[in-house]
Amino acid sequence: MKPNFKHIVLMTVCMAELYAQSLQDNNTSLKAKIELGRRLFYDADLSINGTMSCATCHEQKNAFSDGNQVHPGALGDPGIRNVPSLSNVGKFKNLTWAHNTLSGLAEQSLTPIRGTKPIEMGMHGYEEEIPKRLSQNACYQKLFALAFPEQNGTISLDTVTLALESFERILISDNSTYDKSKKENKPLPSKEALEGETLFFGTAQCSTCHSTPLFSDDVFHQVQPLNKTAATLLTDYGLSDVTGKSSDKNIFRTPSLRNAALTSPYWHDGSAPTLKNAILKHNLATIKTLSSKDIDKINAFIHTLSDYSFTTNPKFSKPDKDCTY
Numbered sequence: 001m002k003p004n005f006k007h008i009v010l011m012t013v014c015m016a017e018l019y020a021q022s023l024q025d026n027n028t029s030l031k032a033k034i035e036l037g038r039r040l041f042y043d044a045d046l047s048i049n050g051t052m053s054c055a056t057c058h059e060q061k062n063a064f065s066d067g068n069q070v071h072p073g074a075l076g077d078p079g080i081r082n083v084p085s086l087s088n089v090g091k092f093k094n095l096t097w098a099h100n101t102l103s104g105l106a107e108q109s110l111t112p113i114r115g116t117k118p119i120e121m122g123m124h125g126y127e128e129e130i131p132k133r134l135s136q137n138a139c140y141q142k143l144f145a146l147a148f149p150e151q152n153g154t155i156s157l158d159t160v161t162l163a164l165e166s167f168e169r170i171l172i173s174d175n176s177t178y179d180k181s182k183k184e185n186k187p188l189p190s191k192e193a194l195e196g197e198t199l200f201f202g203t204a205q206c207s208t209c210h211s212t213p214l215f216s217d218d219v220f221h222q223v224q225p226l227n228k229t230a231a232t233l234l235t236d237y238g239l240s241d242v243t244g245k246s247s248d249k250n251i252f253r254t255p256s257l258r259n260a261a262l263t264s265p266y267w268h269d270g271s272a273p274t275l276k277n278a279i280l281k282h283n284l285a286t287i288k289t290l291s292s293k294d295i296d297k298i299n300a301f302i303h304t305l306s307d308y309s310f311t312t313n314p315k316f317s318k319p320d321k322d323c324t325y
């Protein structure tokens with residue numbers, strides 16, 4: 001039979017319906033992945049002794065950093081690096097302070113879960129405990145089934161990390177005073193911040209590395225002071241610890257400055273207690289020429305990058321105990 005016009009219309013309608021259905025299914029599973037990821041992010045069962053969740057170190061009120069210089073692990077191992085904010089983390093290609101081969105957020109999340117340098121959540125060698133613990137919970141059974149229908153709701157380290165990634169991808173911060181003023185085509189509200197903005201994008205040359213929209217170029221630079229103490233030199237060489245190249249020594253990824261006013265202390269080792277210290281610490285000629293007033297202005301500008309709708313968004317907060325999803 002030759003298909004006639006009616007057949008073709010019917011087929012098109014049918015395909016459109018199938019397509020709409022698959023979009024809807026994808027949408028349902030993505031929504032479930034995000035909700036599941038949020039639950040997992042706040043769940044201390046991902047740590048060896050049930051004392052530590054991702055959110056122990058990445059607290060929403062601090063734009064998902066923690067206010068400490070470094071944070072000890074679940075078994076008391078001292079931390080090595082400052083906990084970074086997770087603002088817009090889904091937009092970064094290079095993750096953490098100095099790594100260039102992590103494939104993405106799912107892979108990165110294995111570092112806190114089972115990493116040993118330092119031990120954070122302490123699951124190294126006990127990875128199978130995680131699916132075992134989660135499987136006992138009816139809420140997780142339901143959420144994994146909705147989130148991973150193509151894998152029959154399998155609860156595994158793999159699906160755990162994929163769900164965490166889905167949650168982390170929605171941690172988008174783009175509603176600061178700075179963003180609002182750009183959207184409305186208005187100047188920043190204070191004269192000091194406005195002058196700071198001019199310096200930041202102008203003579204101070206901050207934006208060559210802390211470039212918009214992330215306020216990070218997502219690549220690595222050497223801005224370390226030359227007179228680093230022997231102790232710091234011994235513990236953390238930055239990118240060269242990953243690549244083994246001596247030319248990568250003391251090189252770190254440019255951190256985002258979004259919400260930076262909420263994430264003290266600063267630098268990869270948490271060695272700069274204030275934003276002002278953090279700025280002055282760069283070993284850059286352009287920064288050495290800035291006056292103390294200039295730094296105050298830049299500081300005021302960085303404060304306009306704080307996004308309180310991000311730090312208070314209920315979608316990112318700890319979920320209710322009962323599984324209302």
Ligand code: HEC
Nearest residue numbers: 053054057071072081082083084095096097098109112120
């Ligand atoms: C003990 C504290 C601690 C815990 C618990 C922790 N993190 Fe982190 N997180 C850190 C530190 C410190 C870094 C920086 C590591 C580095 O640069 O080597 C980091 C980095 C990250 C980054 C990279 C951010 C960026 O800007 O590239 C992501 C993403 C992340 N953590 C997600 C998670 C997730 C998901 C969990 C839970 C599975 C978790 N973290 C648990 C301390 C912690």
Ligand code: HEC
Nearest residue numbers: 204205206209221223252253254255266267268278279298
């Ligand atoms: C050559 C690239 C480059 C330039 C230019 C630059 N920065 Fe940075 N900045 C970095 C890197 C890399 C780090 C991380 C250093 C570390 O932790 O080892 C950093 C760290 C920071 C931090 C600490 C952020 C945190 O979360 O710990 C602040 C604040 C900062 N820079 C502000 C500025 C300002 C303001 C300017 C201009 C006056 C500027 N930077 C110019 C690359 C740069």
